[in-house]
Amino acid sequence: MEEIPVLGLGTWKAAPGEVTEAVKVAIDVGYRHLDCAYVYHNENEVGVGIQSKIKEGAVRRENLFIVSKILGQQAGVHSQLPRAPWPCVCASSLPLQLWCTCHKKSLVKAACTRSLKTLKLDYLDLYLMHWPMGFKSGEADLPVDHNGMIVPSDTDFLNTWEAMENLVAAGLVRAIGVSNFNHQQLERLLNKPNLRFKPVTNQIECHPYLTQKNLISFCQSRNVSVTAYLPFGGSSGGMHLMEDPTIQTIAQKHRKSAAQILIRFQIQRNLRVIPKSVNPKRILENFQVFDFELSEEDMTDLLGLDRNLRLSTFPITENHKDYPFRAEF
Numbered sequence: 001m002e003e004i005p006v007l008g009l010g011t012w013k014a015a016p017g018e019v020t021e022a023v024k025v026a027i028d029v030g031y032r033h034l035d036c037a038y039v040y041h042n043e044n045e046v047g048v049g050i051q052s053k054i055k056e057g058a059v060r061r062e063n064l065f066i067v068s069k070i071l072g073q074q075a076g077v078h079s080q081l082p083r084a085p086w087p088c089v090c091a092s093s094l095p096l097q098l099w100c101t102c103h104k105k106s107l108v109k110a111a112c113t114r115s116l117k118t119l120k121l122d123y124l125d126l127y128l129m130h131w132p133m134g135f136k137s138g139e140a141d142l143p144v145d146h147n148g149m150i151v152p153s154d155t156d157f158l159n160t161w162e163a164m165e166n167l168v169a170a171g172l173v174r175a176i177g178v179s180n181f182n183h184q185q186l187e188r189l190l191n192k193p194n195l196r197f198k199p200v201t202n203q204i205e206c207h208p209y210l211t212q213k214n215l216i217s218f219c220q221s222r223n224v225s226v227t228a229y230l231p232f233g234g235s236s237g238g239m240h241l242m243e244d245p246t247i248q249t250i251a252q253k254h255r256k257s258a259a260q261i262l263i264r265f266q267i268q269r270n271l272r273v274i275p276k277s278v279n280p281k282r283i284l285e286n287f288q289v290f291d292f293e294l295s296e297e298d299m300t301d302l303l304g305l306d307r308n309l310r311l312s313t314f315p316i317t318e319n320h321k322d323y324p325f326r327a328e329f
Contacts, residue, residue: 002125002174004201004225005065006267007287008033010276011046012229018278023049025280027058029287033065035203035229035274036119043068047119061121068115069130069179070098070108070160098127098164103134103155108163112172127164127173128203132157132185133320142316150317157185157322158192165196179203179229180312182327183218190222201225206271207233207262208302209241209309214329216269227272231262234311246305250298257285264289265302 009026011019011034019042023034027049036046050066053059102111112127134155136143143151164176177199178186186202189195202219206212206228219226233241241247242258251261259275263286266273277283294302310325317323 002065004067004126004227004272005031005033006272007031007263007289008035008065008067008227008272008274009283010229010274011036011042012276017045020045020049020052021280022278022283024053025283026287027053027064029284031283031287032059032063033067033272033274035067035227036069043115043118047121051120065125066119066121067126067128068119068124069128070100070102070111098129098160100131100133100135100153102137103129103153103157103160104137105159105163107137108160109167109170109172112167116172123171124173126175126177126200127167128177128179128201129157129160129164131180131314131317132178132322132324133317134160134322144316148316149319152320158189161189161192168197175200177201177203177224180205180324182324183215183329184327185322185324186219186222186224190224199224201227201272203227203229203274205230205310205312206266207231207241208244208247208265208305209233209236209307210311211303211306212329213303213306216271218329220270225272227274228266229274230311231266231273231275232259233262234309236307236309241305244305246301250294250301253298254292254294256289256292259286260289261294261302264292264294265299268294268299 009023009031023046034046036043050064054061098108098111102108116124134153136151136153145151167173168176176197179202181202190198202224204212204215204226207230216226247258247261251258254261263273263275267289275286277286313325
């Protein structure tokens with residue numbers, strides 16, 4: 001498989017009316033990694049932006065890396081999903097993600113095909129299992145009981161993985177991976193008997209307030225790359241990560257923005273990173289992170305900010321047997 005570009009354009013929470021232009025700007029700037037998911041309900045607009053630039057001759061499909069995730073069933077789910085408090089950036093590689101209501105083996109191919117049709121593509125570079133948890137299939141993306149808690153399916157993510165492997169064999173996707181897996185779940189997958197294709201990445205929340213040191217070390221020791229989402233973090237104790245004095249000091253020292261420091265931080269940890277933005281100025285700024293380097297002291301100071309602050313906790317799924325955040329890492 002082609003190497004995942006280190007920097008991508010995230011499209012989570014990007015409004016349909018904005019995301020097409022954001023994709024166009026990102027491709028013009030130089031992004032070649034695009035991260036999306038059916039459950040974001042903007043894949044059609046992402047596809048319009050991609051096709052526009054291909055027809056224009058600005059980029060060729062084979063030069064883009066497109067990622068998506070297993071889909072959900074209907075609009076409206078994103079208002080209840082864990083929310084990113086700051087914009088992100090991702091561009092030409094499109095990883096797609098398989099949503100939790102489609103974990104039954106019989107539903108996986110249809111989910112992928114639907115995303116391909118919406119994006120107007122023949123194949124995906126990377127397809128991710130969005131969460132290790134399967135939900136009851138049906139009309140709702142978030143099927144809940146009378147207590148407002150998720151209704152699980154009787155699926156096992158190992159069986160879901162087998163259906164995803166079939167997508168690779170069929171040429172619909174080039175590679176497959178996971179998202180929000182803890183180390184125990186990833187180890188179980190890697191030790192699966194008759195594993196045909198190993199996960200190429202684990203996409204996880206990661207920023208200086210949640211450095212994920214142990215999980216990253218585990219993934220890299222198993223030759224599974226790590227992709228950081230929510231790289232701009234959120235608030236803790238009334239202070240937002242972007243306003244943290246340590247980050248502001250490092251930004252001033254390098255004459256860079258706080259966002260650029262946070263992106264560069266992940267790159268120097270050998271992570272892929274997918275910030276999100278629909279602002280043309282920020283999309284460009286977020287890409288200008290290859291002309292400077294953080295010192296060892298800078299990296300130590302940023303790692304020292306860790307307070308295990310997880311923003312994407314998905315609390316309505318805490319009853320699920322495969323809820324990933326009960327494990328230490």
